[in-house]
Amino acid sequence: MSLLDDASLIVTPNGYKASKLYSVKPTSGLGDMDVVRATTATRVNSSNLIESVAINVPRLDYTGGGCPSILVEPARTNRVLRSEEFDNASWTKTNTTITANSSTSPDGTSTADILVENSTSNVVFGVNALSRPSGLTLTTTYSVSFFAKKITRDFCYFNDFNGFQTPIVKVFFNLQTGLVGNTSAGVLNPKMENYGNGWYRCSFQFVATSAAGTQIDYRIASATTDNVLTYTGVIGQQAIAIWGAQFETGANATSYIPTTTATVTRNADVISKTGISSLIGQTEGTVFVDFNNQLLSSTLLCLNKNSTNSIFLTTSSSGSLSGRVYANSVSYSTSFSGYTTLNQEIKMCLKYGSFGTKLFINGELKSTNSTPIVFTASLSSINLNDDIVLNGNATIRNNSSIIFTTALTDAQCISLTTV
Secondary structure (H helix, E strand, C coil): CCHHHHCCEEECCCCEECCEECCCECCCCCCCEEEECCCCEEEECCCCCEEEECCCCCEEECCCCCCCEEEECCCEEECCCCCCCCCCCCCEEECEEEEEEEECCCCCCCCEEEEEECCCCEECCCCEEEECCECCCCCCEEEEEEEEEECCCCEEEEECCCCCCCCCCEEEEECCCCEEEEECCCCEEEEEEEEECCEEEEEEEEECCCCCCCECCEEEEEECCCCCCCEECCCCCEEEEEEEEEEEECCCCCCCCCCCCCCEEECCCEEEEECCHHHCCCCCEEEEEEEEECCCCEEEEEECCCCCCEEEEEECCCCCEEEEEEECCEEEEEEECCCCCCCCEEEEEEEEECCEEEEEECCEEEEEECCCCCCCCCCCEEEECCCCHHHCCCCEEEEEEEEECCCCCHHHHHHHHCC
16 A cells, blocks of 8 residues: 555646646545636746746646646746847847847747847957846845857857946856856856757846946847857857846746736746645644755745644755744744755655654654644645745745645655655
């Protein structure tokens, strides 16, 4: 008999329709999750193409290939206009012309643009297109992302040439190898994600720090060598293809949000279920989540969205994974640090009861709190990656969430969390 036979609730990337994500167990419908997101949003489908899904439809995302995950994200706004139209006057071109809609983009359509060189002299600051998002707030973290593909030039880079940020934000990306090149001080978490067919999503974060930092040059340029801003161009030579520029407030690049004449906001994914007290252990139990962490500091799962009687599985900015229990408004926490590597699969579970709490991560018992847990009100709801409680604001790729109404044995928890 499988350990999962004893589970009261199992939620995986499975059957769905608008406003509903079906639970694997129970099959009665009691555990089916309600899905709310009052805007369209994008995902990567099973063909590895970016596509838009309708309002309130859960996003089963295949980023990285293999089995899908439930993509759950906070609300974000793309502040770059004409995110796919670099030929538009919203983008200032230097040493380049734009050949519009001339390459197949990461969504499978012919909407990608190509930067074409138009100077035989020493090209100053590459062949580039420039936008200028404004209204930045000092000390706030912002995320930059765009898609780029090599045509003839091996490198592309982002550069705030006018120095609206101090230090100047600059980062190189190697489109031949898929590796991040030289970065300036202040660039955070630069990375390249392979989207196939030569496309990479290039991204990084920075904190607005200077007195002039209320705007930034959003400059995408081509280059021939790492950390070299100039090269001799060839008239008519196609340098790089670009698509999907995004600039958002937040400490990670979220799923692509296309824009035209105005900024566009994607609402948060709210995946929850109320009235399920019979599926949650009221005196003892076990809560499990299997996820890929896209950013530290988030609520992965919570039972009862309050600080009186509730259970949370969370991550923190320091790389700590925690099981936090509120019983009669008193907080009891078990946590373990050291999970600072992003985009890795993590399996964690928390068991609770009269013995206290125990936290298991990737096949090991990591933390114990021996204070007995006694709830004074019923636990009756579940939320996946709630972005209100505990200030969770990250992207989470949820592979599965499972609840048991009993406290599993240590051996069973180790087995359940082994990757």
